[in-house]
Amino acid sequence: MDKTINQKAWFLVLPVFLVVAFSAVLPLMTVVNYSMQDTFGNNQFFWNGVGWFKELLDPSTDLGGRFLASLGRNLFFSAVILAIEVPLGIIVALSMPREGWSVAACLVILALPLLIPWNVVGTIWQIFGRPDIGLLGYVLNHLGFNYNYVSNEVDAWVTVIVMDVWHWTSLVALLCYAGLKSIPDAYYQAAQIDGASRWAVFKAIQLPKMNRVLLIAVLLRFMDSFMIYTEPFVVTGGGPGNSTTFVSIELVKIALGQFDLGKAAALSLVYNLIILIVCWVFYTVMTNAGTERKAVAQGEPAAEPKAAAAPRPAGVLKPKEGVA
């Protein structure tokens, strides 16, 4: 059989090629190009090979020190907000009503923080926490706590973390709520009959059934918190000192503040790579968990020849046609 050869098809694909080239490939290649060079302004570039990358991963240099320190802060930040938001989200989801008008009310209230633009969230907390005019800052200071996120590192961290929890716990809660809603009533009834305590119900039914949505929630929250920029930038500007300077803030400082395009390009490539790797790990873990279950389910009928092949109880229990 002859294949129909029609080269005109290339013209149909061409627009996609162009769009992808201009929107993704070219900018990315520009960054790769920059990362290998140094510039002193005036659009003059000098070849630097992998020099920036070496420097980036060497803590003894200025660039490496800044990058690794901010990376450490970022990882710590992600770990802390995951440790708070995931359990808190589960608790919120568990305590939400399951039916009635209050469900809609809860959903709207929960969704509100998610609808606020990020820099507005930052502004809200920036003002909220100010010791002179902010409700939170003023009250705390009035109560005798020496709270000031501009001068105290711990206060700055607490403010940024609480802000993130305020902003994003809703997302975890909503995802968990969706997972909880999909559990059939029969499970709860069976657990009641089995005499399960509230904790046993959570451990045996709710948590396993929320497994999937929790993985998604953790993935989303990790990615978002790892890329966080706007909110801490608006609230603390990365300070006091460098104490709340995350990788993205450092990147912007280098790229736009110092106009060190080479260093910034190298940093953003590594930053990008880290996020890609984490994504890939999560994706693999999630899909593997799925396929494992599937493979086992398919293997099952063969594993149970005994039950299927057992001789039928002959005649004894057959319905009497006259009766039935």
Add this chain to the structure above:
Amino acid sequence: MARIDLVDLAQSYNGNDAPLESFALKPVTMTWRQGGAYALLGPSGCGKTTLLNLISGIVTPSRGQILFDGKDITPLSTQKRNIAQVFQFPVIYDTMTVGENLAFPLKNRGIAKAEVDARVKQIAGLLDLTPYLNRKATRLTADAKQKISLGRGLVRSDVAAVLFDEPLTVIDPELKWQLRSKLKALHRELDLTMIYVTHDQTEALTFADTVVVMHDGRVVQSGTPAELFDKPAHTFVGYFIGSPGMNIVPAEVSGHEARIDGHVIGLHRNYGVLPKAAKIEIGVRPEFVDVAPPASGLLSATIERIDDLGRIQFARVRVGNTKLAARVPPGFSVSGDTAGLVFNPAYVHVYADSHLVEGVA
């Protein structure tokens, strides 16, 4: 293990003040004896699952009481009632092995580990689950999962009754037989009260020694399969049980006679004079009506078709506007489509407003 008494038990999902007609379960008073195998039979939405959930305590009754061995347990929660229930869809705890699933109800009640292990072993043996005890429960087939659900009910030695809510719905027909006979065997072995909800008459009649037929929130009859078949207390029972169902024909009844379209059919009992206002019908199972060649003494009917069920043939006939089914005796043949109907008077029942009227012998 216990005798279960229902006293004037009723359930409304629209509040207690709703009109009685809207109740999901109209007031019922009945006794389930210890060790009985009961089936609750009725079409979807007739209130059978409601009744079951009332007994297990998942639903709190709007009215009435439930007594276990004479003790009022109406206000007790499900956990405290010692009831086991198996649901339509198998409920298993995904993260646990089969053995842990079976042990779960005992662990929750704080029973010593040695005793738990012994019980789990025994029940797994009864249900042929022993080879799977250490496997994850998620990895099993639907019927094995349903056996685990059942096992979790049986594993407690103190259960007052085991309730089944259409437990074989998701099981392959081939395996339904096995599981049902397993249930029968377990019932004999463990001397448990079992209540089995189903809308499948075959399942009900083969499982139970007492079948409780429900219709529109009411218990219309409770009796052995033979009683339900021979003497339905309600036209619904006659129609619902048996295949094809009972013939229900409007008639005029007085004394020993019933009249259909002016034709007289003899009755075994004397019904005196029935109230004029009631809707009077006679009911007779197709098995007790034979078609015969038309003759002057017989009610004549038009044959519409003949269904061959293998061992037995039924003729679908029409008398006036009423459709009936009648047995085709071996060797029957008739030219044309008109036949006579021969009734067996011993099995012709009289119903007033759908309820059986007891005649005088």
